[in-house]
Each structure stands twice: as C-alpha cells, then as structure tokens.
Amino acid sequence: MASLIFQIVVDSLLLGGVYTLMAVGLSLAFGVTRIINFAHGDIVMYGAYAAFFAFVSLNIDPLLSLLFVAILGAIGGYLLFKLTLDRILDAPGINQVLLTFGLGLVLQNVAVILWTGDERSTTPSYAFDSWFLSDDIVVAKGRLIAFGLAVAFVVLLLAWLRWSELGRATRAVSQNRAAASLMGINVRAMYALSFGLSSSFGTATGAIMSFLLPITPFMGFPILVKAFAIIILGGLDSIVGTVIGAFLLATAETTIAYVVPQGIGWAEGVAFFLLVIVLIVRPTGILGTVGRDA
Amino acid sequence: MIAVRGWIIILGSLVVALVAPHFLPPGFSDWLTRLSTLILVAASWNMMANAGLISLGHSGFWGLGAYSAALLANAFHIPFWLSIVPAMLLGAFFGACLAYITGRLRGLFFAIATLATSEALRVVALMVPKLTGGAEGVFVFDQIRPDRITMTSFSLCLAVATVATSYFLSRSRYQYALRAMRDSESAVQMLGVNPARFRIGVTALSGAIASCAGVITAWFTGYIDPGSAFDLKITISAQIAPLFGGLYTVTGPVVGSIAILALSELTRLYFNYSGGVGLLVYGCILVFGVLMMPSGLVGLWKRRRKPVVTDAAVPARAK
Numbered sequence: 080m081a082s083l084i085f086q087i088v089v090d091s092l093l094l095g096g097v098y099t100l101m102a103v104g105l106s107l108a109f110g111v112t113r114i115i116n117f118a119h120g121d122i123v124m125y126g127a128y129a130a131f132f133a134f135v136s137l138n139i140d141p142l143l144s145l146l147f148v149a150i151l152g153a154i155g156g157y158l159l160f161k162l163t164l165d166r167i168l169d170a171p172g173i174n175q176v177l178l179t180f181g182l183g184l185v186l187q188n189v190a191v192i193l194w195t196g197d198e199r200s201t202t203p204s205y206a207f208d209s210w211f212l213s214d215d216i217v218v219a220k221g222r223l224i225a226f227g228l229a230v231a232f233v234v235l236l237l238a239w240l241r242w243s244e245l246g247r248a249t250r251a252v253s254q255n256r257a258a259a260s261l262m263g264i265n266v267r268a269m270y271a272l273s274f275g276l277s278s279s280f281g282t283a284t285g286a287i288m289s290f291l292l293p294i295t296p297f298m299g300f301p302i303l304v305k306a307f308a309i310i311i312l313g314g315l316d317s318i319v320g321t322v323i324g325a326f327l328l329a330t331a332e333t334t335i336a337y338v339v340p341q342g343i344g345w346a347e348g349v350a351f352f353l354l355v356i357v358l359i360v361r362p363t364g365i366l367g368t369v370g371r372d373a
Numbered sequence: 374m375i376a377v378r379g380w381i382i383i384l385g386s387l388v389v390a391l392v393a394p395h396f397l398p399p400g401f402s403d404w405l406t407r408l409s410t411l412i413l414v415a416a417s418w419n420m421m422a423n424a425g426l427i428s429l430g431h432s433g434f435w436g437l438g439a440y441s442a443a444l445l446a447n448a449f450h451i452p453f454w455l456s457i458v459p460a461m462l463l464g465a466f467f468g469a470c471l472a473y474i475t476g477r478l479r480g481l482f483f484a485i486a487t488l489a490t491s492e493a494l495r496v497v498a499l500m501v502p503k504l505t506g507g508a509e510g511v512f513v514f515d516q517i518r519p520d521r522i523t524m525t526s527f528s529l530c531l532a533v534a535t536v537a538t539s540y541f542l543s544r545s546r547y548q549y550a551l552r553a554m555r556d557s558e559s560a561v562q563m564l565g566v567n568p569a570r571f572r573i574g575v576t577a578l579s580g581a582i583a584s585c586a587g588v589i590t591a592w593f594t595g596y597i598d599p600g601s602a603f604d605l606k607i608t609i610s611a612q613i614a615p616l617f618g619g620l621y622t623v624t625g626p627v628v629g630s631i632a633i634l635a636l637s638e639l640t641r642l643y644f645n646y647s648g649g650v651g652l653l654v655y656g657c658i659l660v661f662g663v664l665m666m667p668s669g670l671v672g673l674w675k676r677r678r679k680p681v682v683t684d685a686a687v688p689a690r691a692k
Contacts, residue, residue, distance in 0.1 A: 115481050166664060171555075172480040173427050174663050177616060180429075181659025184609065184652055191649030296649070300605065304492060307485050341500065348496030354489040358482060359474050 082215050083337065089218055091333040095326035096226030100287060101302050102309035102321050103233060104280030110253045110316035111273035114164060114175050118183035119306060120299030122278050124190060126152055126285020127294045134201040134289070141201045141286050142224070149283040156278020160271045168270070183299065190296035198293040206290040225287050232280065233322055240318070249273055253316060308350035312357050314364030323365055328353060376544070383537045390529030394522045402525040406593050408634050409525075409532035410586040414607060415614035415626035416535045417582035420542065422612075423621050424575045425555035427484040430471070431583050431611040433491025434464050436602035438584025439591040440498060443511045446592075453519050453592050454527065460588045461581040468580025472573040488608075495603035510598030518595055528589045535582050540623045551575060552621075583611070606652070613655050616662045619671030628670050633658065 105119045116122075126148050133144035163182065167174050200206075208220035240246040251259040252269045260266045292298060305328070313324025328350055336346040357364065394402050414431050421428050441463045442456040475486045498505045505511065519527075542548060550571050553561045558568045586607075591597050610633065615621075618629025636658075637651050644650040666673060 115485070163660065163664065170663075170667070173422065173425075173620075174667060176427055176429075176481065176484055177612060177659055178663040180609075180612070181656045181663065184656025185660060186656075188649030188653035188656060192653065304488070308489070311482075311485065344500045345496070348493055348500070351489040351493035351496065355474075355486060355493065358478055358486045358489075 082213065086216050087330075087333050087337050089212070089216060090337075091326065091330040093219065093222035093226050093329075094333055095322075095329035096229040097222060097288075097291065098305060098309055098325035098329050099229040099233060099322050100225060100280075100284040102306040102313075102325055103229075103236065103318060104277040104284065105303075105306045106310045106313070106315065106318060106321040107236070107280065108274050108277035109310065110318075111249055112164075112168075112270045114179065115307075116274075116277065117176065117179040117303065118159075118186055119277070119281055120301070120303030121183045121186035121190075122152065122156065122281035122299075123285040123288060123302050124294070124296060124299040125155075125186065126282030127289040127292075127298065128190065128194065128199075128285070129282065130286035130289040131199050131201050131294055134203070140203050141289050142203075145228075145283050145286040148286045149279045152282025152285075153275040153279035156281070157271055157275035159278070160274040164274070165267065165271065168267070183303075187296050187299060194296065196295055196297065198295050200293055201289040203290055221290050225291060228287060232283070233318065236280075237318060245269075245272065305350050308354040311354055311364055314366040317364070317366040320364055320366030379537075379540060379544075383533060383540075386533045386536075387530060390533055391526050394525040394529070399521065402521045404634070404638075406525050406528050406589065408630060409528040410589050411610060411614060411630040411634060412532040412627055413535050413586035413589075414583050414611040415618075415630050416532075416539050417579040418611040419615040419621065419626045420539055420575055420582075421579045422615065423548075423555065424551040424571060425480070425558070426472075426572065426576065427480065428487045428576075428579070428611070429484045429608055430487030430489075430491035432603045432605060432607040433487070433494045434468065434580045434583035435587035435590070435607045436491070436494055436498065436597075436599070437467055437580075438464050438587030439597045439602045440505060440511070440587075441584070442588040443513050443591045443597055444504070446513055446517060447511065450514070450517055452517060453524070456592075457531075457585060457588050460584045464584025465577040465581035467584075469573050469577040471580070472576035473569075476569055476572070491603055491608070495599050498599040498603065505599070508598065508600075510596055510601075513591060513595045513597075515595065518592060521593075524589070524593050528593075531585055531589070535585075536623065536627060538578070538582070539626075543623050547571065555621075609652070609655055613658055613662075615669075617658050617669055619669030620667070622669075622671050625669050625671045632670065 101123065104122075105116060108114065108116050108119070129148045129151065130141040130144050133139040133147070134141055159182065163178060164175065167178060205220045205224060210218045210220065212218060240250055248259070248264045249269055249272070251262065251264055252266055252273075256266055259269075288294075288298070288302075309324040309328050310321050311324070312327055313320030313322070331353060332346040332349045335349055336342040339345055394405065397405070414435065417434075418428055418431055438460040441460045445451055445459055446453075446456050471487065471490060475483055478486055499508055501507070502509070542551075550561060550566045550568075553564070553566070554568050554571060561568050587602065591602075614629035614633050615626045616629065617632055618627065619625030633655065636654055640650045640654050662669065668675075
C-alpha cells in the first residue's frame with residue numbers, strides 16, 4: 080500500500096512535468112493577448128514532427144534538436160500572428176475563436192496530407208529506460224527528463240518575465256493594455272512577441288513529446304484540451320497557477336488511473352470534469368485574476 | 374405581408390420536403406438527409422451565436438440525441454418519429470443545465486466549457502458499456518427502421534421547421550434582447566431584461582434542435598459509437614456553415630450548409646480519399662471567412678444588391 084501511494088506520487092510528479100510543458104505556452108499567450116489559441120495543440124504536433132524528422136534523417140537527438148525546433152517555432156508563431164490574428168485583434172471574441180480553430184484545422188490536415196495518420200515516434204535510448212527506486216517503484220527516464228526540462232523552462236520564463244526589459248513590458252501589457260501603451264510600449268509588438276514565444280514553447284514541447292507519445296497529426300487536440308483544463312484550473316494568466324494546475328490534474332488522473340477500476344479510461348475524462356467544476360465554482364482559477372468576462 | 378410571405382415559403386418548402394424524396398434517385402436521399410442534419414446543427418448553433426454564446430459543444434447535443442434515440446428504440450421499440458420527443462427533451466434539458474451552470478461564464482470561457490462537456494459526454498459513453506455499448510457502439514434494430522424516403526422527408530421537414538423557428542425568432546421581440554446580449558450582457562441587464570432567462574431559453578432550444586440531428590443520423594445509419602456520435606467534426610461543421618453563409622442571419626446557415634456540403638462532395642470527388650483534404654478545406658473556409666468576409670455569402674449578396682451596408686453582422690475588422 081505504501082509503495083502504491085509512493086508510486087502514485089512519483090507518477091503524478093512526472094506527469095505534472097509533461098502537463099506543465101503542454102500548458103505553459105498557451106497560458107503565456109493568453110495572459111498577454113487575451114486570445115485562446117485553439118491551434119496550440121497543432122503547433123506542439125509540428126514540433127514533434129520536426130524532432131522526428133531530425134532524428135530519423137539526420138540522427139539528431141530530440142533533446143538537441145529541441146533548440147532549433149524552438150527557434151523555428153518562434154519564427155512560425157510570430158509569422159502566424161502577423162498574418163492572421165494581428166488583423167482581427169479588435170473584432171469580437173467569436174472571430175478570434177473561429178480563426179484560431181480554423182488555423183488548427185488547417186495545420187492538422189496539412190500534416191495529415193503530408194505525413195498520413197501513421198503513428199511515429201523518436202526512439203532515443205532513454206525513451207525506454209526506467210529506474211527502479213525499490214522493488215516496485217518505477218521512474219520512467221523519458222518522463223524524468225521531461226520533468227527536468229519543464230522545471231528549467233518555467234524558471235527561465237519566470238526569470239525573463241521578472242528581470243528582462245521585454246519581460247517587464249510583457250507583464251505590463253498583460254496587466255493593463257492601455258496603460259502599457261501610454262508608457263510607450265508597442266502593445267501589438269508585445270502581442271506578436273508573446274505569441275512567438277508561446278509557439279516556441281509549443282514546438283519545444285512537441286520535441287519532448289516525440290519520445291513520450293506516439294506522433295500523429297491528431298495528437299494536438301487531446302493536448303489542447305488538457306492544456307485548457309490546466310490553465311483554467313490554475314488561473315488563465317498566471318504561470319505559477321499553470322504549474323499548480325498541471326500538477327493537480329496529473330495527481331487527479333494518476334490517482335484515478337490506479338485506484339478506480341478501469342481507471343485508465345476514466346482518467347481521460349478527469350480533465351473535462353475538473354474543467355467544468357472549476358469553471359462553475361471559481362472561473363478565475365486558483366491564482367488567476369482574469370474575470371469571467373474575458 | 375412579410376409574415377404571409379414567410380408562411381407561404383414555409384408551407385411550400387414543407388410540401389417540397391414531403392414530395393421531393395419520392396422522385397429523386399436514391400443517392401440524393403442520402404445527400405438530402407445529410408444536408409438537413411447539417412442545417413439543423415448550423416441553424417441551432419447560429420441561434421446561440423446570435424445571443425453571443427459560442428458553442429463548441431454541439432457534438433455533445435448531437436451525441437445525446439443519437440444515443441437517447443437509439444437506446445430508447447432498442448429498449449422499447451418506439452418508432453422513429455416518437456423517439457424524437459425524448460431526445461429533444463433531453464437535449465433541451467441538457468442545454469438548459471449547461472446554460473444554468475455556466476451562468477457566470479462569458480465568451481471564451483463558455484466556449485471552453487461547452488467543449489469540455491461534450492468531450493466528457495464522449496468519455497462517459499465510452500466508459501459505461503452496460504448502457505451505451507462502449508466502444509463497440511449500438512446498432513438500431515433493423516426491423517423498426519423506416520425506409521429511406523420516409524427518413525429523408527422527415528429530416529427535411531425538421532430542417533424546414535428549424536429554419537422557420539429561427540425565422541420567427543428573428544422577427545419576434547426576443548430578437549432584440551438576444552442581439553443586445555451579444556454586445557453586452559450587463560447593459561441588457563441594466564435595461565430590464567433578464568439575460569439568464571434568454572440564455573437558458575436559447576441554449577435549450579438550440580440543444581433540442583441539435584439533438585434532432587443526432588436522432589436522424591442514428592436512425593439513418595443504424596449504428597452509432599462514441600467516436601462518431603461525439604465527433605468534433607460535427608462541432609466544426611456547425612460553426613463553419615453559419616460563418617460561411619452569414620453569421621446571425623436566417624438564411625446564412627442554410628446557404629452555408631449547402632455550400633460546404635457541395636464543397637465536401639467536390640473534394641471527395643477530386644481527391645478520392647477521405648484523408649485531410651475535406652477538413653483542410655473547412656479550415657481554410659474558417660480562416661479566410663473570418664479574415665476576408667466576416668458577413669459571409671449572404672453578406673456578399675446583400676452588398677451586391679444594396680451599396681449601403683445594412684446591419685453589419687460582425688463589426689468590420691480593425692485596420
């Protein structure tokens with residue numbers, strides 16, 4: 080029993096790391112632009128494919144290609160924002176929802192046409208390795224790496240937001256668009272920057288997912304819905320809240336998967352139930368400040 | 374006068390709906406049934422959008438309708454036309470609950486909540502195999518399934534009734550309250566309208582109509598499973614058709630449904646496989662629709678006839 084509880088704790092922590100990765104980009108983009116990017120899951124998917132092709136054709140380890148993939152993602156996200164969202168920033172929210180939803184569809188189905196629905200994955204040696212802490216407590220090495228990277232990413236992001244000039248400007252825009260604009264901050268440029276940064280997190284996440292999940296053109300949607308649940312749990316505009324949300328969801332899912340009969344199937348639904356409950360009980364999330372009118 | 378013309382058009386289309394399937398080749402009845410289900414979800418989605426409620430959960434209503442009809446039919450052998458009643462009631466009840474519990478949520482948050490509920494329903498359908506058959510799905514008893522022509526007529530009639538409902542809704546005084554809610558619920562509240570009542574009402578109506586579409590599909594195909602009944606594609610087409618045709622208009626969803634069905638048939642004809650091309654086209658329609666023609670085909674048509682822009686459906690995009 081004790082080892083079961085310990086295993087649940089370990090698994091929750093590791094899964095929480097993965098979920099943090101999935102959600103942190105979405106949370107950053109929303110915090111600044113107040114636009115939910117329904118294409119975020121598909122951006123993650125492209126990162127995974129990029130890492131896969133780098134691994135297969137150039138034999139580059141996903142953890143190494145991560146850097147290039149992240150840079151490509153930043154450029155892609157910036158362009159995507161400039162070409163599309165930038166033009167409808169002042170339109171009603173419904174247009175932005177429909178637009179990013181459509182972008183997601185386009186990205187997903189271009190991938191279907193280019194690479195078919197076949198499952199792929201990168202297979203670095205650590206993907207299948209695990210450590211045994213004791214006789215019956217297992218730590219999957221791939222997930223541990225993802226956990227470490229998640230911690231590193233979040234620390235870097237928080238440090239950037241706190242101490243860098245651009246980070247401060249980003250926070251200012253997030254807190255008050257008009258006031259930031261009066262202080263001489265180019266609000267639209269900050270939007271584009273945060274969107275690019277968010278996509279770069281997305282594609283980097285994809286590179287990490289490439290050895291954790293099967294890569295298919297359809298992997299984006301489940302990731303997107305999980306990320307929604309997480310950022311709504313934690314509070315939409317708070318990075319720390321996102322981390323808390325990720326670990327809460329991971330704990331809930333892992334516990335149910337272990338304890339409830341047929342729990343693995345039910346665990347898939349935990350995100351949705353939690354999401355609905357949080358939206359009803361506390362729409363601003365645990366640490367968020369955004370009201371329900373956003 | 375306008376009301377009389379409206380009645381004539383409605384009665385005329387009902388007659389056509391009843392008669393036409395008898396004279397058309399069988400291939401058409403499949404097409405027409407799909408068209409009517411599309412019109413049902415598109416028009417019901419548009420009703421909610423009209424009040425500023427973005428639904429990403431129409432596949433939830435659809436699936437509820439499909440499952441309730443199929444399960445009731447199998448359990449009690451009720452005929453097709455009767456199974457519509459409990460399905461609609463369930464859809465309306467679910468819609469009302471959804472609107473009630475999400476009462477404090479606006480825009481984006483409402484959209485995400487609806488997406489989550491429909492996905493939650495899919496998981497439930499998958500995980501309670503004793504009731505729903507789980508991943509294996511449910512077959513509707515063949516003996517009680519009506520023939521294709523009856524099905525097609527019935528679904529066309531439902532589509533006509535739906536369009537008529539949204540037509541009368543658009544002429545009623547509720548329209549003003551709903552349209553005002555789209556811009557600001559708090560302002561509406563200040564003017565003495567209770568937005569909660571309208572919100573629940575319109576979501577219940579929309580849910581009832583969308584669940585009809587599920588009922589039709591369950592009977593028409595004779596088989597449902599969680600993947601197809603709660604397919605995200607339903608939600609996608611429910612929003613693309615009104616957007617393409619013209620958001621917030623009565624004719625928009627109909628025009629849009631016909632257009633996207635024609636488009637999807639064309640892509641199927643030219644790209645002989647069911648791979649991503651169809652959905653890619655849908656995605657492109659969404660993106661270009663929002664960016665280039667936010668008032669849809671109907672908006673283009675109106676602008677062609679009258680140079681003065683009337684009731685700009687969606688405020689023009691910023692520079």
